[in-house]
Amino acid sequence: MMSEQRNIQRLHPVSIVVNLIKTIKSMIIPLVIILVGRGFEYSLNPTNENYYSTLIFIGVGLLIIISVISLAIIRWRKFVYWFEDGELRVEYGLVITKKRYIPFERIQSLNYKESIFHRPLKLVSVTVETASDQKDAEAELTAVSRQQAEEIEYQMEIAKQQTIENNKEPLTENQIEKTVIYKVSNKELILLASTSSSMGILFSAIAAIATQFNEIIPYEEIYGEMQNLIKFGVLFIVLIVLAVVLVSWFVAIAISYFANYGFQVIEEDNKLFISKGLLEKKRLTVPMNRIQGITIIENPIRQIFGYCRVVLISAGGSGESNEDKTVLLPFVKKSTAIKVLAQLFPQYNLQQNYIKAPRKSLLRYLLKPQYYFAIPIVLCSIYFYPIGLFSCVVIPPVLLLTYWQYKTAAFSINGYQLTMIYRLFSKHTFITEKKRIQSITQKQSFFAERKDIASAVVHVMSGNSGEQAYAKHFDLHEIEEIMAWYKPNH
Structure with a gap:
């Protein structure tokens, strides 16, 4: 009952704007399709035949805008949260009121995000994650003050301290050791942006958008003009293409630079805190006990120069809905990555002798x-x-x-550790422990059976869908060794 609730708190009103923007973003594509479908045949001239249809379109649009704003305000008014009996309690819902009780000791991480709407008002968006494997977060507080966010952390730490036996005095802030594991430099940040796949994605996005405007953009006239330009020489066309590539490259560098600016990894209280971002700041929390393994990724360009990317395979997700993996080291010399990983994961042996594909x-x-x-x-x-x-x-x-x-494929078994190296286009070095593996599947086709060749697929828990690693086309007895190693009590 409401009388029993203590210190009921609401989100900051700026959450109305944040939710509005999310809704508008989801409506942009349908709106563009409607506009393009009519060929922009709209007019406010009473003598024009499109006058009444334009008024109807504007009226419907205004009605939708008013409805969206009203729903955002109601959603904000009905969303409340409070602390009670060692739990974070959330109440929300438009028509049907829902309540969610989250015990503080069950909370695995609090992920922070600061957009351009949060930062001027010193607000943050807090995503609450538990040990469950569901895709969505347990709760999301879209706009709260720093003090409110710190209060959640404080309540969470108190609840966890009470579960520790024979610990009469909780740890103070000075007793908790903070270690900066990695911090990206400006040189690494520029190299990261320059060798990322953002430019290819940018080209694909431009091409996809361009195909939607066949009725508006006079492609045939442009093609005719291009034929005339070709008469001036191939050099002129090459210069145009190079200009487009350079502009796209600089845009891709800017996008990656802003997204990874200030990338830093801090280890504290058996957790990793990963922060990054210039325009939109993010801070992810990754409990060490939720990490199922690591993957070292080397795309061909970075591999030539000895650089790599390291991602964490973490149960429960990364806290970012648009990213499947948690990036630990976005761009670093492989030799440096080995040292960092040895510090964080001393149980892993990163220098091994591998069995190669026959x-x-x-x-x-x-x-x-x-x-x-x-x-x-x-x-x-x-x-x-x-x-x-x-x-x-x-x-x-x-x-x-x-x-x-074929030349890349390899694997190694060392005690309770399994390492697999494989390549799709980029080289992947997958490292995990036996206790973290969910299952191993042995595969062998009819033709492979005749040559005693088999493959193995390893499954570990990661986010909503899991993670897989491969050992393809090895000797049958070597794959059987992996299967025997994975058996209980082996």
Whole structure:
């Protein structure tokens, strides 16, 4: 009952704006489709035939805007939270009132985010995560003051201290040791942005948007003008292309730079605190006991220069809805990464002797992917002859990539530790412990069985979908060794 609730608190009114922006973002694509579908045939001229349809469109739009604003205000008014009986209690709902009680000792992490709306008012958004494997957070406080956020942390620490036996005096702040594990430098930040995949994503986004404006953008006229430009020389076209690439590259660098600015990892009280961001600051909390393993990722460009990225495989998610993994080290020399990981995870042996894929599996590496290209290449070559024969140019790059995958494939078993190295395009070094593995699946096709070749797939808990690692096309007895190692009491 309400009379029993103590110190009921509300979110800051700026949460109305934050929720409005989230709603508007989800409505942008439908709105663009409606506008483009009508070809922007709108008019406020009473003599125009589109006058009444324009008024209807504006009226419906205003009604939707008023409804969205009203719902945001009601949602803010009905969202309350308070502390009671060692729990964080949340009450919310528009039509149906819902209550959620979260014991403080069950809370695994509090993740903070500061957008451009939060920072001027010294507010933060707090995401509460527990040990459950559900995709969404247990609770999200979209706008609270720093003092309110610290109060949640304080209540959480008190509850956890009470569960520790023979601990009569709680730890003070001075007794908790803080260690800065990693801090990105400006040089690393620029190199990180320069070698990221943001530019490719940017090109894809531009192309996807451009295809939606066929009725507005006169592509045929542009194509005709381009033909005229070609007459001025190929050099001019090359310069235009280079200019577009350079602009896209600088935009991608800026996006990555702002997102990872001030990236820092701090270890405190058996937790990792990862903070980053310039325009939008974020702080993720990762309990060490929730980490199921680590993956060292080296894309081809970074591998050449000895750099890598390290991500954590953590049960319960990363606290970011648009990211599947928690990045521990975004861009660092591999030798430095090994030292940092040795400090954080002394139980892992990062220097091992690996079992490589046998020579007899090379043919499987080379030929298996070609099956997916064979039919399209044959069809293109027949129906679009002779131009279709150019489709065969994809075969050499695929052969080189699969050979590279063969040379990369390896695994190692050391005590209770399993390490797997494999490559899709980037090189992955996957490290975990036996007790963290959910399952191992052995696979063997009919043709592989004839050559005593098999594969293994390792599954560990991570977020909502889990994480997998592979040991493809190894000797059967080597895969059987992995399976025997994983058996209980082995």
